[in-house]
Amino acid sequence: MSTDTSLPIRTVTDPDIKATYAVDQSVGATAPSQFEVVRARDLEDVVEVLRWAHETRTPVVPQGARSSLTGSSVAIEAGVVLNTEGLDAISTVDPLEALAVVGPGVITKDLKDAAAAAGLFYPPDPASSAFCTIGGNVATNAGGLCCVKYGVTADYVRALQVVLPGGEVIRTGHRTAKGVAGLDLTGLFVGSEGTLGVITEVTTRLVPAPDPALTVLATFGSLEAAGRAIVALRLERHLPSLVELLDRAAVAAVQSLADYGFPQDCEAVLLVQSDRPGHTADDVQRYAAVLAEAGAVDVAVADDAAEADLLLAGRRALSPALEAKGPRYLEDVCVPVGRLTELIRSGQEVAARHGLEIVMAGHAGDGNLHPSIFFDADDASSRARAHQAFTEIITAALRLGGTITGEHGIGTLKAPWLAEELGERELERQRAVKALFDPRGILNPGRVYWS
Amino acid sequence: MSTDTSLPIRTVTDPDIKATYAVDQSVGATAPSQFEVVRARDLEDVVEVLRWAHETRTPVVPQGARSSLTGSSVAIEAGVVLNTEGLDAISTVDPLEALAVVGPGVITKDLKDAAAAAGLFYPPDPASSAFCTIGGNVATNAGGLCCVKYGVTADYVRALQVVLPGGEVIRTGHRTAKGVAGLDLTGLFVGSEGTLGVITEVTTRLVPAPDPALTVLATFGSLEAAGRAIVALRLERHLPSLVELLDRAAVAAVQSLADYGFPQDCEAVLLVQSDRPGHTADDVQRYAAVLAEAGAVDVAVADDAAEADLLLAGRRALSPALEAKGPRYLEDVCVPVGRLTELIRSGQEVAARHGLEIVMAGHAGDGNLHPSIFFDADDASSRARAHQAFTEIITAALRLGGTITGEHGIGTLKAPWLAEELGERELERQRAVKALFDPRGILNPGRVYWS
Numbered sequence A, B: 001m002s003t004d005t006s007l008p009i010r011t012v013t014d015p016d017i018k019a020t021y022a023v024d025q026s027v028g029a030t031a032p033s034q035f036e037v038v039r040a041r042d043l044e045d046v047v048e049v050l051r052w053a054h055e056t057r058t059p060v061v062p063q064g065a066r067s068s069l070t071g072s073s074v075a076i077e078a079g080v081v082l083n084t085e086g087l088d089a090i091s092t093v094d095p096l097e098a099l100a101v102v103g104p105g106v107i108t109k110d111l112k113d114a115a116a117a118a119g120l121f122y123p124p125d126p127a128s129s130a131f132c133t134i135g136g137n138v139a140t141n142a143g144g145l146c147c148v149k150y151g152v153t154a155d156y157v158r159a160l161q162v163v164l165p166g167g168e169v170i171r172t173g174h175r176t177a178k179g180v181a182g183l184d185l186t187g188l189f190v191g192s193e194g195t196l197g198v199i200t201e202v203t204t205r206l207v208p209a210p211d212p213a214l215t216v217l218a219t220f221g222s223l224e225a226a227g228r229a230i231v232a233l234r235l236e237r238h239l240p241s242l243v244e245l246l247d248r249a250a251v252a253a254v255q256s257l258a259d260y261g262f263p264q265d266c267e268a269v270l271l272v273q274s275d276r277p278g279h280t281a282d283d284v285q286r287y288a289a290v291l292a293e294a295g296a297v298d299v300a301v302a303d304d305a306a307e308a309d310l311l312l313a314g315r316r317a318l319s320p321a322l323e324a325k326g327p328r329y330l331e332d333v334c335v336p337v338g339r340l341t342e343l344i345r346s347g348q349e350v351a352a353r354h355g356l357e358i359v360m361a362g363h364a365g366d367g368n369l370h371p372s373i374f375f376d377a378d379d380a381s382s383r384a385r386a387h388q389a390f391t392e393i394i395t396a397a398l399r400l401g402g403t404i405t406g407e408h409g410i411g412t413l414k415a416p417w418l419a420e421e422l423g424e425r426e427l428e429r430q431r432a433v434k435a436l437f438d439p440r441g442i443l444n445p446g447r448v449y450w451s
Helices: A015-020 A043-056 A108-117 A134-140 A223-234 A248-257 A280-293 A305-316 A318-325 A337-354 A380-399 A415-422 A424-437 B015-020 B043-056 B108-117 B134-140 B223-234 B248-257 B280-293 B305-316 B318-325 B337-354 B380-399 B415-422 B424-437
Strands: A035-039 A060-063 A079-083 A090-094 A099-102 A157-163 A169-173 A198-205 A214-220 A242-247 A268-274 A298-301 A328-330 A361-363 A372-374 B035-039 B060-063 B079-083 B090-094 B099-102 B157-163 B169-173 B198-205 B214-220 B242-247 B268-274 B298-301 B328-330 B361-363 B372-374
Touching (some): A043 A060, A043 A157, A043 A198, A060 A198, A090 A108, A214 A223, A214 A305, A242 A248, A268 A280, A268 A305, A280 A298, A328 A380, A337 A380, B043 B157, B043 B198, B060 B198, B214 B223, B214 B280, B223 B242, B223 B268, B223 B337, B242 B305, B248 B268, B248 B318, B268 B280, B268 B305, B280 B298, B372 B380, B415 B424
Parallel strands (some): B060 B079
Antiparallel strands (some): A090 A099, A242 A268, B157 B169
């Protein structure tokens, strides 16, 4: 074993640049006092870092665009940030085999665009798709706005290339349409948040291109009426490609950035889309009727793709709009769709009891809610109450048969609750699985499994 | 540790009944001289057997309908067959959450029918769906006739209940539409062929019901022309829901059972279906044009669902029809769709060189071919040549970027080739994963990992 403990690879030395790699978008993320940053340029760089870090037992934080909301890509004290943004090649888009092969640093939107250029579609669509990376999407099993019809990232990952601690390069899955030779480890890595290995190549399934989506926007006098509409939409034979909910405060936040065309005199807005080839106009008319039947106060069909795009841009502006409102705990609970209204009611009750503003929004068609729990950063009591509210919404989601995280992952933010969802025994099993791949525990230590 | 080594549960004693649980549908399957059979009636039976077997280090063969073609459910000498056909409850079909919860002993067709009764669709469709079970489908990641449009069983398994050696009952995955709390072990169990645990409950995703399929049948003067048609169909924006290939001998075998309406004066037949709501007639007309353009000699659109059903019944009769022809090695290789014609050519060359009849058929839209390599059971040379041909087709598939098994699994039949596909190092890793769940190696020992 070498006694040389200095990183055998070029690191970022400029302190300002280095600082940008220290944190992600999670609440309260701060840089550690000492860490290194490696911007990998190729597979060999990743191998080199993981060989060295394994040997020297140095913590490694795999990192992409740092859009994580859970702290999973924040630098660790005395550790190395291994950023893979530079592995951004789209090496294959194959219409016949209906797959793409891309580096982990490819921006999600760039893969979507490359697929579209070949007449195909890569559905996963986190709200951050303009700047998040495929590597991060795989590491968190990202979802987003498409999932009510198209599912999540895991549904599109066919094969991976991964570098393990020690530097071994492995391949999981298969490129053929079917393949059952041995265990499929792919699903283990999807959603593992950089705790098992570093993803260096992703083979994704692609599907035929849909039509440009048309949108219907409905306003509701109560969140409960919106909840009834969501249930009715889920029972449609032709599922919407998007069912997004924003409450009054969410709409106000979006409209405060720019006029995206959202009406502000209502308790809740639902955005509903169809992208079904040849039938987008039929479908949105049908959805409009369903929304009206469920009790919508006003229903407006976006007449053309431009208007539909503007509304969707408004939805995508929600994250920065809420970010601008001030510090918040951002929830990501997911419950059965039939329990969503109860979850929202619980959240409202929590807000009232703690005297907090909690903005409700999310991927309603999946039962995946993102309440934003705002607090005053200068008021310790406000922050403590917000954290208590955060805890209570998690508890409510579990009570309703849901999960503590639908798509953001565990990171450091939710690590204290993982055992509550899985049980200690299952958590022990998962730690044992991790130890198979990372026996020295160098990858994202202290995160997810929280031991 | 108990010194009582007798099974603490009722076993099958009637020798004739017991014999039916000794073998599956794999070539040359024979009963061992000594084994026990337990027909589990509930979860507790499975727990009891796995507790006892772990303690006594007794081999256990998890088993469903014994439709395996690879020997994965054949009884093991001095072992216990643990049959879960009796766990056949369909406890939930939930249109709102779009899922079903079923026991492993549910017949695939029964789940499909239960979904259909609720206006939903469970797509996985092995040719054996009338008698195979969901537990077996999950254990092999079964595919079948739907996969060109709908994917495989793994794409529909959302959560599992599994009993591990020692009797621990675990749950994997989630019932919500999204969920990323911790590692998802579900994908490890899907396709693990009874080597990691015994599946006792399956939560499947359901999708909206398609229309009853219409069918177009095309005849070709050469397998190569059929190959061109397959490629053209894969590039259609509205993917067929089925693209099946049968060569001349396969058609003759089917027609020898009954008149299913297949024309016999051609080198190959393609069956192509559309189930797209509202567009089955448009689509099959379009596919007919694509097939003609690719060089089909004759193209016939089944005018109604009854005619389409008859053709599909013919396709489903292929397995028994070929079975009736005599002993055979049944292949299950899968290659990129663009290499399928090369694979077929390789198979024909192998047949000619060894003086064997090799019947070509399979799920052409997935590149998943099932050559049947016939031999004379009374002629050792014929059997040896057939086995050599079997080997050579596997080698050809690997050379073409394919896999040794698309959907049947490894079992005992393909175990000698798994290392060739995965490499010894990956195989060692997979054995280590197995050891985490089954540290004493009691589940299907000697199968799949072949150590």
